[in-house]
Amino acid sequence: MSSAVFILMINVSVAALLSITFLVIANYDKAFASARWICAAYAIGAVYYASEFLIAHFPASTAVATASYSALLVALAAYGVGIARKYDVRPPWRMLALLLVASILLNLYTQTLPRELILRNVLWQLPYAAIQAVSIWVLLHARRLGPLDRGLVGALGLSSIYFVVKPLVAVEAGGPGGTAGSYLDSVYALISQSTGIILAIAVALMTLAVYVGKMLSDATLKSETDTLSGLLNRRGFVDRADEILRTADRSGGPVTLILADIDHFKNVNDTYGHEAGDRVIQAFAGVMREVAGEEHAIGRIGGEEFAIVLSGTELSTARLIAEGARVAFSQSAVEGLADIEACTASFGVAQRHAGESYEQLLRCADIALYEAKNAGRDCVRTAPPVIRPNGNGDHAENRRMFRDKR
Missing domain, CATH: 3.30.70.270 (Reverse transcriptase/Diguanylate cyclase domain)
Known part of the structure; x- marks a missing residue:
């Protein structure tokens, strides 16, 4: 078993656990229903990581590669919707739909390019960065941002930047492998999967901190509010x-x-x-x-x-x-x-x-x-x-x- 495969197995488990965590938050209080979208995002993310194994077994299948690619796009979009719901910003449905359709069509073209071509890697990663940036756009349109919210913007920003620089990482690491089947045996796969899960966990922890911070704030407010009058006690x-x-x-x-x-x-x-x-x-x-x-x-x-x-x-x-x-x-x-x-x-x-x-x-x-x-x-x-x-x-x-x- 290669190191990249081991990391990928960890990624599937971590994404699944994060999905369960946000499901618990969503069921804690109806005010946190937006966490269901975050839960869905990490559940789909777990599917995306698992689909990397299918690509290794069906390296010539365009359908498998496109499905795997689309899974991460949909996960990032679901996260953006959840963040919009959390901050009472209208979800940018049209923007996300256009990005999803354009990204999938672009990916179908990208798969026809040689794997060693840097342009191929750029076109592969940019849609991820674009959809991740939608979440940042949503946050910047929220009414007020506290320290935790700004920390979340920072984590999302780092994740978006990483998607942009991944093609350069691929070049320095010797490329993504000669074929789709050999990707998991490459040094690039090890770097990509390790860094990706670290950033995903960072975003998840900041998102979790935002929800927990709201829980604590609500608890404090309830303890300081007179239930009959609605004023401070x-x-x-x-x-x-x-x-x-x-x-x-x-x-x-x-x-x-x-x-x-x-x-x-x-x-x-x-x-x-x-x-x-x-x-x-x-x-x-x-x-x-x-x-x-x-x-x-x-x-x-x-x-x-x-x-x-x-x-x-x-x-x-x-x-x-x-x-x-x-x-x-x-x-x-x-x-x-x-x-x-x-x-x-x-x-x-x-x-x-x-x-x-x-x-x-x-x-x-x-x-x-x-x-x-x-x-x-x-x-x-x-x-x-x-x-x-x-x-x-x-x-x-x-x-x-x-x-x-x-």
């Missing part, structure tokens, strides 16, 4: 707030905090039931999301208590945003509540002083919220810049009185 909100404050420390920009509490929420639950209370929570979350926008951190940090951290926003602007939320919520209709029952909320707004922590900023907004409750609810109050509580005792007392005001 307390843990997620505090983490996001701390991140905004660190950014503000570097940039010197203003940061404000809006603290909001739904008025008489316990009475809503007691009178109309918890299902109606849940709808009130969802309605208020929708209002907060609408007035704040996606660029700011919004969270449900307690039963009926919500907060927004506004980066790059002065106190006066934050108050207007809070006032807009107050008016919008008071005018919203919630299913399950009597027509005469108006939902209202109270708001406290505070602007951060340089160097203040999230906890210190929260205390100031909490004081302002208490003032809003004390003023009759359904209003907005701001924390005076000169008032900055230093200890926890006053804050704890404010919270006790605040709970009484609910």
